[in-house]
Amino acid sequence: MIKPDAALKSISFATFLGVCLELAGDELTAHLPFAPHLIGNPMIPALHGGVIGAFMEITAMAQLKRDGNFDHIPKPIDVNIQYLRSGKPLDTYAQAVVKRIGRTISSVEVSAWQETRQSPIATLQAHFLMD
């Protein structure tokens, strides 16, 4: 496992969450190791929905940077998150697919999972401003 994107390190918030990027061939997978500060509901316990959302946003940005060869950080215009399952206190993974890279706007879809990729815990669609 390697961490291909040193640029992610410059994002303090990615470090705060503990996100790392893993590259297998040309396939990028974002990995969010479980940590106690990511819990939203301590009684269940479940990951905070905002953590899952933020993790998928970072995944989208990383994929976009890679596909589009950008050296700056793309800004989200709008983000749509669907929560499918409760986030357990486990490691979470996510992969993004860039649907379109335009001169001004790009469109990305992300899926996040824990135990099996076939049972995603959340999905995200987002538009990013490219300038």
Next chain:
Amino acid sequence: MTQLFSDMFGTIIDNTPYMKAIGAYYAGASEDGITMAMPWREDLVGDPETRVIASGVVTALLDNCCGMAVWDRINAFKAVATLDLRIDYMRPALPGHELKVTAKCYKLTRSIGFVRAFAYETSVDDPVAAAQGAFIVTALKSDATGVKS
């Protein structure tokens, strides 16, 4: 005086690990809805060049505040889970400024709460981001799909 469930919100936020981690706190209830706030912090920055707070932090604050707005509307402790959340980012949050979120549950059915929220520094009229969400409300005893605060 009637006991309001929102009286508990300060305690609930203080016991939500992720909200504590980002330094968010409950800032009160009004006719406009439930308000939460979060001071700017270096380690939450999303872009080192602009020192703007990461959009993901705003997402979490909006999500949490929206969920509480549903609780406020129910005025009781029930399991509330985010079904979907749409966020529009209008402008970067100002570095060094405290960020506020106000959320209102404008419609509650038997099982769904519909919520609108805004993130801003000083006024809702100059928003950083807007959110629209749908939340599932379930009875407490059932092990719901994604109970969250």
